[in-house]
Amino acid sequence: MDMGHTASTAAGAFIRNVSYKGLGPGTIRGGAPRARLAIYKVCWNVFGGQCSSADMLKAFDEAIYDGVDVLSLSIGSSIPLFSDIDERDGIATGSFHAVARGITVVCGAANDGPSAQTVQNTAPWILTVAASTMDRAFPTPITLGNNKTFLGQAMFTGKEIGFRGLVYPEASGLDPNAAGVCQSLSLNATLVAGKVVLCFTSMARRAAVTSAAEVVKAAGGVGLIVAKNPSDALYPCSGDFPCVEVDYEIGTRILFYIRSNRSPAVKLSHSKTIVGNPLLPKVAYFSSRGPNSIAPAILKPDITAPGVNILAATSPLDRFEDNGYAMHSGTSMATPHVSGIVALLKALHPDWSPAAIKSALVTTAWRNHPSGYPIFAEGSPQKLANPFDFGGGIANPNGAADPGLLYDMDTADYIHYLCVMGYNNAAISRLTGQPTECPSKEPSILDVNLPSLTIPNLRKSITLTRTVTNAGAPNSIYRAVIEPPFGIIVSVKPDVLLFSNQTKKINFTVTINATHQVNTGYYFGSLSWTDGIHMVKSPLSVRTEMLQPYASDN
Incomplete structure (x- = not known):
């Protein structure tokens, strides 16, 4: 994570005619360009890069003392998580005190997706951000010697590779494909020199691409095509070496072409930039997913923002830097997008608490593209996104x-x-x-006043409570709109909320029943309140568990 990159994403000024090596050209700016920045260093280049809890707690103290309005933390740890009260989790401890003083704390969800239960920064007082792609791509034409052209993805702006030989390394013996695995390429320099190499990998991480590119370059190759599970996070290979990513289908078609021709050839053209239709945003492959491994009834992540191939100003020490800018991917890049939005919301509504700001974001988020198409989540396979992928939405x-x-x-x-x-x-x-003393009768975690409803182990009818505060016209009438999860019956009392100058807060209850007596995975729906103008939508996630893997009081 580069501090300059995230800081300029949150609050960078308007700069015209910016691009990354000619890709993604346009005017660049941060989320809140007129915000003032205070930056606190908590990470150090020791043992591969460490961010100690002591440094983070000190930074929280300094920020609280300085009177900041928003804290943006593009920092995570690893699974398993520390508990909310463990001082080794400096973020949970420090953010509790910041939020108690009205400071919204925005944190990345981490980059361990698409596996479930990998989301970090799970305390309910934190605003936890997942990463999405956006409506921009960098298609890179791959033209075969038979004049068929496929589109890969790359950040290739170096010297264009005219028609050159194309090779797929095959091993002798029982497993011919063993030599063509990207992360363990076995190359004959005589066969590869001056040619483009095709390899396959099942690794999602970038390491397979960079490793293969170095091996091909060392053997005298002039380019690389990597067939892998598609994900949109891209980086250029060092020295502008062309390394183009394709999915397994395209990779297989290229391989069949190689195997059916005596002198296969390929041309690699420069990457192009396309923006807008027909591209739809997706939850990024790497973005960590819920459910929350500490408290599954607390929905995490909360919200999603762009975090793939984000162009922003960066440090001269950034190895991907080009004329002061770089493209990076991660929930670290999504986090400052939301921090910038929070700063704008705070300016509009200075009396809103951190919880109110989180609620506003979660209940108004986009769950569908403006065209009406639902948002997908990258993974194996790609699927429709649900609240454990993107929280309330984008x-x-x-x-x-x-x-x-x-x-x-x-x-x-x-x-x-x-x-x-x-x-x-x-x-x-x-x-x-x-001094704090918990009540003798333990309350229910389902009654924590979140803008979401998550029932991890429904066995019998349950009733939970919520309180809503009117932030619109004083005299308003809201009606409940229920989209129940599959096999779930949901009722709300009252199902009409009448607000006035005297009534600004109203409690309501939600009763949830299962129509089936079987263990299931999670099913998803929503509970919304509408006055005909606003649609206040809370994600609803329910799993029935008649046989429990652990004891529960819910």
């Missing part, structure tokens, strides 16, 4: 500025959560910095 700044209703929370609500989690009074008191 952040919608203008919608969040006028959400209609808010699910608000304060420190008392977060202490409610800590008590439900079974943390002892002494540990909670250490975290909060004040």
Whole structure:
């Protein structure tokens, strides 16, 4: 994570005629260009790069003292997670105190997707951000000697490769494909020199591409085509060496061409930039997914923002830097997008709490493309995105500025959560910095006033409560709109909310029943409130578990 890159994404000024090696040209700016930045260094180049909890806690203290409005943290750790009250998780501890003072803390969800239960920064007071692609791509033409052209993906802007020989390394013996695995290429320099090499990999990470590119280059090859599970996060190979990614289908068609021709040839053309239709945003392959491994009833991630091939200013020390700019991918890049939006919302609504800002973002997020098509999540296979992929959806700044209703929370609500989690009074008191005693009757985690509803283990009828605050016209009438998950019956009381100058907050209950008595995976729906102008939509996720893998009081 480059601090300059994330800082300029959050608050960079308008700069015209910017591109990355000619790709993605246009005017560049951060999310909140007039915001002022305070930057606190907490990570150091020791042991491969370390961010200590002590440094993070000190930075939180300094930021609170300095009076910041938003804290943006593109930092994560690893699975398994520390508990919310473990001081080794400096982010959970520090952010609790920041949020208690009205500072919104925005954190990345981590880059361990598409595996489930990999999301990090899961405390309910944190705004946790997943990463999506956007409506921009860099198609790279691959023209075979038979004049068939396929489109790969790359950031190739170096010297164009005219028609050259094309080779796929095959091993002798029982497994001919063993020599063509990208991360363990076995090349005969005599056969490869001056040619383009095709290889296949099942690795999603970039390491397979960079490793193969170095091996091909060392053997005298002039280009590389990598067949892999498609993901849109791209980086140029060093020295502008052409390395083009294709999916397995295209890779197989190229391989069949090689095997059916005595002198296969290929031309690799420069990458191009296309923006807008027909491209649809997707949840990024690497973006960590829910459910939350500490408390599955607390939906994480909360929201999604662009985090793939993000063009922003960077440090001269960045190895991908070109004229002061670079493209990077990660939830670290998605996080400052949301931080910029939060800064704008804070300017519009200075009295909104961090929970109110989170609610506004979650309940107004885009779950479908403006064309109406649903958003997909990259993975194997690609699938329709659900709340564990993108939380409420992709952040919608203008919608969040006028959400209609808010699910608000304060420190008392977060202490409610800590008590439900079974943390002892002494540990909670250490975290909060004040004497805290949990009630003798344990409250339900399902009643934490989140802008989402997640039921991880439904066995019998349950009823949970929520409170909404009117943030729109004083005299408003909202009606419930329920999209129940498959096999689930959902009812709301009252199903009409009447707000006035005297009534600004209203409690309601949601009762959830299963129509089946079987263990299932999660099914998804939503609960919305509408006044005809606003649509305040909460994601609803339910899993029935008649046979429990562990004891539960829910």
